[in-house]
Amino acid sequence: MIEIRSSAERGYADHGWLKSYHSFSFADYYDPRHMQFGPLRVINEDRVAPGMGFGTHGHRDMEIISYVLDGELAHKDSMGNGSVIRPGDVQRMSAGTGVRHSEYNHAADQTTHFLQIWIVPDQVGIDPGYEEKHFDAADKRGRLRLVGSPDGADGSVRIHQDVRLYAGLFDGDESAELSLRPGRRAYVHVARGTVAVNGQALAAGDAAKLTDVDAVSLSAGNGAEVLVFDMP
Secondary structure, three states, rough: EEEEEEEHHHHEOOOOOEEEEEOEEEEEEEOHHHHHHHEEEEEEEEEEEOOOEEEEEEEEOOOOEEEEEEEOOOEEEOOEEEEEOOOOEEEEEOOOOOOOOEOOOOOOOOOOOEEEEOOOOOOOOOOOOOEEEEEHHHHHOOOEEEEEEEEOOHOOOEEOOOOOEEEEEEEEEEEEEEEEEOOOOEEEEEEEEEEEEEEEEEHHHHHHHEEEOOOHHHEEEEEEEEEEEEOO
């Protein structure tokens, strides 16, 4: 079974300095039909204006992944980490027993466009942690590159949950297929461009929830950047 979640159906918040689309219920956006999917709790598509950002705030017991599409995002946290993530970077912060952090776009003339992803961890009360990895575009071209996993396989960031996160870039006749074990489900989020997911055409911001299928197939891409979550 495949269920399409169109971009236009998402929640939306315009704070002036921040424009954010919510795939799942978040902050003032509430939809009981879209609370989470498996352990996937949040996908926010955020655009942060130049010179603006999220002031220091706290999180607990959540795996938080940031995936930059355009621009730069400066990060500082209470664990002592400080970095700037850019397109191709995948950042994972395990909030665990509690962490505080800030995120800013320090550019004078460029909007930062990124995905903020929250995954419910498989256990609470773990020590906070931080990790980031870079994945070249060539490594994602025409294939699904593992960028997050429970065991850090293939150089991916480690997620404290039985979730495998893949990223891919697709154009023209490029295609990929991801087999799913029995009992697994998949969530496909189109970050940009257009692509066919199991034969159904999706555009930027659209998503597909797949249950009781053997595989996820991607084809007919046009400037497509896609994230695929394989999870229980």
